[in-house]
Amino acid sequence: MNSEQINIINEYIETHKNELFDDLSKLIQFDTQNFITHGNESECQEYIFKKFQEYGLNAEIYFPDDVDSLPNHPDYLPGRGTDRRPNVCGTMAGKNPQKIMVSAHTDTMPVGDPDAWTVDPFGGLCKEGKIFGRGANDNKYGIAIMIFIARMFQELNIRPYFTYDFLAYIDEEFGGGNGALAGSVNNEYVNTISLDSGNYELWVSSLGGCIFRIELKTLEPTDCSGKILDAILVLKKELDIFAEKQRYAMSINPLFSGTDMEKSAFRYYDVKIGDNATNVDRGELNFVYYTDKTKEASLQELNQHISKVRSVLADTVVISDPIPTTRFFHYLQTPVDSKAVAHMKKCAERYVDFKVEKRGSCLSDLSLFLKYGSPDSFGFGVLRDFSLYGGAHQADEFVDCKEFVNVTKAVSSFMLTYRGDNEF
Numbered sequence: 001m002n003s004e005q006i007n008i009i010n011e012y013i014e015t016h017k018n019e020l021f022d023d024l025s026k027l028i029q030f031d032t033q034n035f036i037t038h039g040n041e042s043e044c045q046e047y048i049f050k051k052f053q054e055y056g057l058n059a060e061i062y063f064p065d066d067v068d069s070l071p072n073h074p075d076y077l078p079g080r081g082t083d084r085r086p087n088v089c090g091t092m093a094g095k096n097p098q099k100i101m102v103s104a105h106t107d108t109m110p111v112g113d114p115d116a117w118t119v120d121p122f123g124g125l126c127k128e129g130k131i132f133g134r135g136a137n138d139n140k141y142g143i144a145i146m147i148f149i150a151r152m153f154q155e156l157n158i159r160p161y162f163t164y165d166f167l168a169y170i171d172e173e174f175g176g177g178n179g180a181l182a183g184s185v186n187n188e189y190v191n192t193i194s195l196d197s198g199n200y201e202l203w204v205s206s207l208g209g210c211i212f213r214i215e216l217k218t219l220e221p222t223d224c225s226g227k228i229l230d231a232i233l234v235l236k237k238e239l240d241i242f243a244e245k246q247r248y249a250m251s252i253n254p255l256f257s258g259t260d261m262e263k264s265a266f267r268y269y270d271v272k273i274g275d276n277a278t279n280v281d282r283g284e285l286n287f288v289y290y291t292d293k294t295k296e297a298s299l300q301e302l303n304q305h306i307s308k309v310r311s312v313l314a315d316t317v318v319i320s321d322p323i324p325t326t327r328f329f330h331y332l333q334t335p336v337d338s339k340a341v342a343h344m345k346k347c348a349e350r351y352v353d354f355k356v357e358k359r360g361s362c363l364s365d366l367s368l369f370l371k372y373g374s375p376d377s378f379g380f381g382v383l384r385d386f387s388l389y390g391g392a393h394q395a396d397e398f399v400d401c402k403e404f405v406n407v408t409k410a411v412s413s414f415m416l417t418y419r420g421d422n423e424f
Contacts, residue, residue: 002416002417005158005416005417006350006413006416006417008156009152009156009158009409009412009413009416010409012152012155012156013148013152013405013408013409013412014405016148016152017401017405019148019151020144020145020148020404020405020408021126021131021401021404023144023147023148024124024131024136024140024141024144024399024404025124025125025126025131025133026047026124027044027047027048027106027124027135027140027143027144028122028123028124028131028132028133028134028135028136028140029122029123029124029133030043030044030047030122031122032044032106032107032108032135032140033107033108033109033110033111033134034107034108034109034110034171034172034173034174034176035110036079036080036174036176037079037080037081038081038084038085039081039085039107039170039171040107041085041086041106041107041170041171042084042085042086044106045061045086045087045088045106045168045170046061048088048090048106048143048147048168049061049088049090051147051150052088052090052146052147052150052166053090055147055150055151055153055154056092056150056154057090057091057092057150057166058090058091058093059088059089059090059091060088060089060090060091061086061087061088062086062087062089062182063082063083063084063085063086063087064082064083064085064087064169064170064171064178064179064181064182065082065083065178065182066083067182067185067186068185068186070178070181070182070185073181073185075177075181075327075368075371075372076178076181077175077176077177077178077326077327080171080176080178082170082171082176082178082179082182085107085170085171085179086170087167087168087169087170087179087182087183088106088167088168088169089165089166089167089168089183090146090150090165090166091163091164091165091166092150092153092160092163092164092166093159093163094159094160094161094162094163094164095159095160095161095162096161096162096163097163098162098163098190099162099163099164099165099187099188099189099190100162100163100164100165100189100190100191100192100193100340100418101164101165101166101167101183101184101187101189101191101192101193101369101373101374102146102164102165102166102167102192102193102195102411102415103142103166103167103168103169103180103183103192103193103194103195103196103365103369104139104140104141104142104143104145104146104167104168104169104194104195104196105139105142105168105169105170105171105172105173105179105180105196105365106135106139106140106143106168106169106170107170107171107172107173107176107179108134108135108138108140108173109134109138109173109174109392109393111134112395113395116395116396117395117396118395118396119132119133119396120133121133121134121395121397122134124136126401129400129401129402130390130398130399130400130401131398131399131401131404132390132396132397132398133397133398134397135397136397136398136399137198137382137383137384137390137391137392137397137398137399138196138383138384138392138393138397139172139195139196139381139383141195141381141382141399141404141407142195142196142381143168145195145407145408145411146166146168148408149408149411149412149415150166152412153415158416160415160416160418161417161418161419162190162415162418162419162420164415165183165187165189167183169182169183169365172196172364172365174211174325174326175210175211175325175326175327175329175363176326177326177327177365177368179365180365180368180369181368181372183373184368184369184371184372184373185372187373189373189374189377190340190374190376190420191338191340191374191376191377191378192369192373192374192377192378193340193344193377193378193379193380193411193414194361194364194365194366194369194377194378194379194380194381195379195380195381195407195411196364196365196366196379196381196383197361197364197366197379197380197381197383198260198362198381198382198383198384198385198392199260199357199359199382199383199385200348200352200356200380200381200382200403200406200407201356201357201358201359201380202341202344202345202348202356202357202358202359202378202379202380203359203360203361203364203366203378203379203380204255204333204334204338204341204358204359204360204378204379205255205256205331205332205333205334205359205360205361206329206330206331206332206333206360206361206364206366206367206370207256207261207290207291207292207329207331207360207361207362207363207364207367208290208291208292208293208294208295208298208328208329208330208331208367209288209289209290209291209298209328209329209363210288210289210324210325210326210327210328210329211269211286211287211288211324211325211326212286212287212288212289212302212322212323212324212325213284213285213286213322213323213325214235214284214285214286214306214319214320214321214322214323215282215283215284215319215320215323216228216231216232216235216282216283216284216285216317216318216319216320217281217282217283217317217318218281218282218316218317218318219315219316219317219318220316221281222280222281223280224280225273225274225280225283227281227316227317228273228274228280228281228282228283228317229273229283231283231313231316231317231319232271232273232283232285234309234312234313235285235309235319236268236285238305238306238308238309239266239285239287239305241305242266242289242301242302242305243265243266243289245301246265246266246289246290246291247262247263247265247266249265249291249292249293250262250265250290250292253292253360255333255358255359255360256290256292256359256360259359259360260362260385260386260387261290261360261361261362263387264290264362264385264386264387265289265290266287266288266289266290267287267288267289268285268286268287269286269287269288270284270285270286271283271284271285271286272284286325288363289302290362290363291331292331293331294331295328299322302322303321303322306319306321306322329363329364329367330367330368330370330371331367332367332370332371333370334370334375334376334377334378335375335376338376338378339420339421340376340378340418341358341378343414343417343418343421344378344380344410344414344418345358347410347411347413347414347417348380348406348407348410350409350410350413351406351409351410352406361379362386364379366378366379380407380410380411381407382399382400382403382404382406382407384397384398384399
């Protein structure tokens with residue numbers, strides 16, 4: 001690695017880090033909540049498009065559904081409104097026309113209960129070494145990094161070896177994926193790097209899994225929700241057994257053992273019974289699970305547990321098959337000898353005093369990038385775990401400024417020095 005060049009970009013990042021923080025703060029101030037059937041990304045995407053153009057990128061803004069028959073693709077998820085929610089891609093020309101994609105998603109989870117926040121979720125407040133707001137770590141910091149690097153490389157007159165596509169895509173939350181899919185198909189990438197990744201780890205495997213809904217209805221009319229409540233408790237007891245199996249499977253997989261994904265391998269989302277004192281004869285239970293099995297094998301196991309519940313409740317309640325509310329994510333792995341991963345590891349370890357781990361991801365669009373963008377795709381970033389204060393999807397979501405700067409330095413160093421090998 002050219003130490004002099006690395007020192008130049010490190011000095012630039014340190015000198016201009018407040019601009020990096022301002023880039024993220026501005027992005028947070030755009031409301032880009034995802035409501036499944038529609039999203040608020042458009043205004044923010046227009047802003048990103050103009051920033052990419054301003055800093056010399058060849059920028060394009062487009063709707064995912066307009067990409068070569070995407071609605072007919074086997075991994076396309078209908079009903080997401082992606083015919084009117086735009087992706088943005090900015091291309092930085094390199095010395096080599098072969099492309100590497102760097103990606104982050106613009107959409108965020110809904111704010112939830114405003115009273116749970118101690119800061120304005122759209123304020124982008126920077127205080128005590130943190131930047132707060134919805135999307136701060138999931139995943140607008142990644143877009144801020146792209147904007148910052150585009151400006152830095154322009155000002156320093158840096159041209160990377162590979163050509164880079166910066167993809168700011170829509171509809172990742174709630175198991176979407178059409179934005180990532182549109183950015184991946186029909187492109188031949190050497191590598192893709194997903195910044196929708198956490199813990200300053202290299203994520204080299206995408207989890208399988210899905211969010212499901214199970215519906216319940218009494219066989220006979222009733223004026224009380226008690227029968228459905230009892231049935232849901234029976235269902236939950238059986239699903240708890242299934243959940244333990246998923247956590248155990250994660251515990252013996254070296255990429256997931258001891259990680260957030262092991263702890264979160266099965267989570268309940270929503271429980272509903274009736275509707276304001278009507279329809280008390282029906283209810284539903286929503287949950288997500290992670291798996292390193294094939295779709296067919298994992299669904300077979302899940303349905304075995306559902307069948308046991310049906311046997312117990314056969315005389316009182318009808319139970320539906322598990323109904324997917326997202327696409328089923330693919331379990332895939334980055335090649336163990338990936339030169340890009342090895343190079344990013346060296347870049348990342350320059351800025352911390354610990355070894356950067358190779359781990360597996362949560363349910364994310366890394367599965368689509370691996371399957372359709374490049375088989376040599378991986379994730380790297382500082383997303384915070386869902387269970388932590390200020391973590392992804394939580395109130396008071398934040399990104400740590402020091403970690404934010406370190407990942408910016410690592411990605412910049414990678415772009416400056418990577419030539420398809422892991423030599424410095």
